[in-house]
Amino acid sequence: MLMTADDYRDSLRAYAPRVFVDGERVESVADDPRLSPGINGVGVTYDFAHRAEHAHLMTAVEATSGKTVNRMLHIDGSAQDLLNKLEAVRLVCKVSGCAQRYLSHDALNGLFQATRRTDHTHGTDYHQRFLAYLHDVQDRDLTLGVAMTDAKGDRSKRPGQQANPDVYVRIKERRADGIVISGTKAIVTGAPYMHEFLVMPCRTHAPEDSDYAVCCAVPIDADGVTIVARPAGRPGEAAAKFSARYGQSTGVVIFDDVFVPHDRVFLAGETEEGGFLTTSYAHHHRQSCIGARAGFGDLLIGAGALMIEANGLDPDRHGHIREAMVDLITITESFFACGVASSVYCVDDPARSVMPDPVFANIGKLLLATKIYDMHKLAHYVSGGLIVALPGPDEDHNPETQASLAAVLAGREDIPAERRLEVSRFIEDLTASHQGGWYSVISLHGGGSPEAMKREIWRNYPLAEKTDLVDQLLDRGIYDQGQRVSRQPGRCCVRGCEAPRRITGEAAE
Numbered sequence: 001m002l003m004t005a006d007d008y009r010d011s012l013r014a015y016a017p018r019v020f021v022d023g024e025r026v027e028s029v030a031d032d033p034r035l036s037p038g039i040n041g042v043g044v045t046y047d048f049a050h051r052a053e054h055a056h057l058m059t060a061v062e063a064t065s066g067k068t069v070n071r072m073l074h075i076d077g078s079a080q081d082l083l084n085k086l087e088a089v090r091l092v093c094k095v096s097g098c099a100q101r102y103l104s105h106d107a108l109n110g111l112f113q114a115t116r117r118t119d120h121t122h123g124t125d126y127h128q129r130f131l132a133y134l135h136d137v138q139d140r141d142l143t144l145g146v147a148m149t150d151a152k153g154d155r156s157k158r159p160g161q162q163a164n165p166d167v168y169v170r171i172k173e174r175r176a177d178g179i180v181i182s183g184t185k186a187i188v189t190g191a192p193y194m195h196e197f198l199v200m201p202c203r204t205h206a207p208e209d210s211d212y213a214v215c216c217a218v219p220i221d222a223d224g225v226t227i228v229a230r231p232a233g234r235p236g237e238a239a240a241k242f243s244a245r246y247g248q249s250t251g252v253v254i255f256d257d258v259f260v261p262h263d264r265v266f267l268a269g270e271t272e273e274g275g276f277l278t279t280s281y282a283h284h285h286r287q288s289c290i291g292a293r294a295g296f297g298d299l300l301i302g303a304g305a306l307m308i309e310a311n312g313l314d315p316d317r318h319g320h321i322r323e324a325m326v327d328l329i330t331i332t333e334s335f336f337a338c339g340v341a342s343s344v345y346c347v348d349d350p351a352r353s354v355m356p357d358p359v360f361a362n363i364g365k366l367l368l369a370t371k372i373y374d375m376h377k378l379a380h381y382v383s384g385g386l387i388v389a390l391p392g393p394d395e396d397h398n399p400e401t402q403a404s405l406a407a408v409l410a411g412r413e414d415i416p417a418e419r420r421l422e423v424s425r426f427i428e429d430l431t432a433s434h435q436g437g438w439y440s441v442i443s444l445h446g447g448g449s450p451e452a453m454k455r456e457i458w459r460n461y462p463l464a465e466k467t468d469l470v471d472q473l474l475d476r477g478i479y480d481q482g483q484r485v486s487r488q489p490g491r492c493c494v495r496g497c498e499a500p501r502r503i504t505g506e507a508a509e
């Protein structure tokens with residue numbers, strides 16, 4: 001059954017999670033205004049699946065069941081699936097800023113691959129367990145939070161070396177009917193308003209830390225789970241029309257002796273495969289991040305163009321304004337193009353699914369992570385200072401100032417002052433408020449810090465192909481003009497090259 005946004009909000013009432021926001025216990029997640037922007041954001045992924053014009057992007061047929069499911073829960077079977085998912089994420093994020101639910105997709109796809117691989121190596125039955133879980137999640141159209149990033153403590157130490165063992169989630173006890181986990185996941189998107197958490201390892205663990213290589217599904221109101229979260233977006237702020245409606249809460253999730261039955265355990269000590277799970281999830285997730293931030297780029301491009309228009313400027317006549325807009329477009333579409341390339345050049349997995357090409361997925365994510373600051377700058381550049389200098393929205397209704405402010409703060413004659421001020425506040429909200437800072441940091445660190453992407457690019461790039469290419473050119477004698485006799489130094493040509501003189505001592509200074 002595909003839920004609507006209203007159904008989704010209602011479905012949260014069936015859960016009784018232990019949630020704190022701003023130091024207070026939340027009585028009803030579905031009804032707390034501080035969490036509403038986050039629920040609205042996820043809600044877009046539900047409502048859009050019911051719209052005929054979006055059905056090809058927002059729904060898909062699951063190969064293992066033949067059922068139509070929400071795209072955010074679908075296992076990708078082809079390059080076209082990856083392209084559709086990328087487009088779908090862009091679509092829902094350009095409406096909501098960040099629709100969050102694509103994390104469910106990314107974790108399910110990582111697990112689909114990793115459980116198959118673990119069974120193949122260890123003779124376990126994780127893949128069958130996972131398939132049963134996947135179909136249940138799809139049938140109930142759930143939203144899953146990804147509890148991967150551990151609190152980690154002292155970053156120079158492995159989990160087993162930490163003074164406080166609870167800075168990483170680990171298996172504390174193995175029972176006949178399941179496992180008991182404890183520890184802390186520090187940053188979980190949408191934690192209070194998920195249905196379940198997928199607990200996953202955030203790195204490859206050493207064999208002596210095998211209890212930390214754990215993956216399982218935990219309902220958000222399981223005994224022993226506490227969520228300490230921050231409000232989603234900018235609820236109740238009159239100056240932030242967009243972020244008062246759409247935003248994202250993140251939560252610290254504490255697992256305190258939480259029992260997980262075997263049918264919900266998908267990894268329990270297999271360290272190598274835990275590393276594979278982390279990485280495959282990361283490739284899927286980084287590709288999704290590309291779609292999400294391209295949607296954010298769409299918002300900035302649209303708002304920038306409207307602000308230029310309201311200011312009475314024509315980009316066709318003013319080269320510096322046009323150039324800034326072209327830069328903004330180029331950044332957005334260049335990382336999106338990496339998302340497209342990572343779909344087209346996808347990797348087939350023995351589990352019969354596909355994974356985005358790691359090099360392009362990581363380059364795209366790295367680009368957006370670092371270029372997000374330029375995107376903000378370009379939006380500021382074309383807009384002017386009013387975006388942070390504008391008096392608050394209460395002034396719009398002050399009979400003593402409203403008329404005179406509207407008269408002097410208008411730009412182009414045929415565009416009402418009110419429209420110019422709305423666009424100003426929209427740009428402030430997305431780029432210069434605490435929410436604007438949030439968009440920077442999620443772009444930089446969400447899905448892993450830039451160093452993680454650089455490592456994956458280096459690890460996966462076919463460098464040997466390039467050295468072979470040049471080797472072959474050299475072997476074909478491209479430089480010897482037919483006189484090359486040997487590759488050995490001193491005998492490489494008829495004259496014989498001499499080793500260069502080493503410059504030492506004073507001569508080198």
Ligand SMILES: Cc1cc2nc3c(=O)[nH]c(=O)nc-3n(C[C@H](O)[C@H](O)[C@H](O)COP(=O)(O)OP(=O)(O)OC[C@H]3O[C@@H](n4cnc5c(N)ncnc54)[C@H](O)[C@@H]3O)c2cc1C
Nearest residue numbers: 146147148149155187188189441442445446447448449451
């Ligand atoms: C808004 C937001 C939403 C997020 N949502 C989720 C989510 O839903 N689920 C989830 O699991 N995670 C989520 N994350 C977490 C994200 O994946 C992490 O922020 C990211 O992996 C970096 O980890 P960290 O924040 O612990 O920073 P750190 O790991 O502390 O990194 C900080 C810096 O230190 C460097 N560093 C760290 N360790 C070492 C080391 N041993 N040696 C050398 N350098 C090191 C890093 O390269 C980086 O530059 C989210 C993050 C944000 C900002």
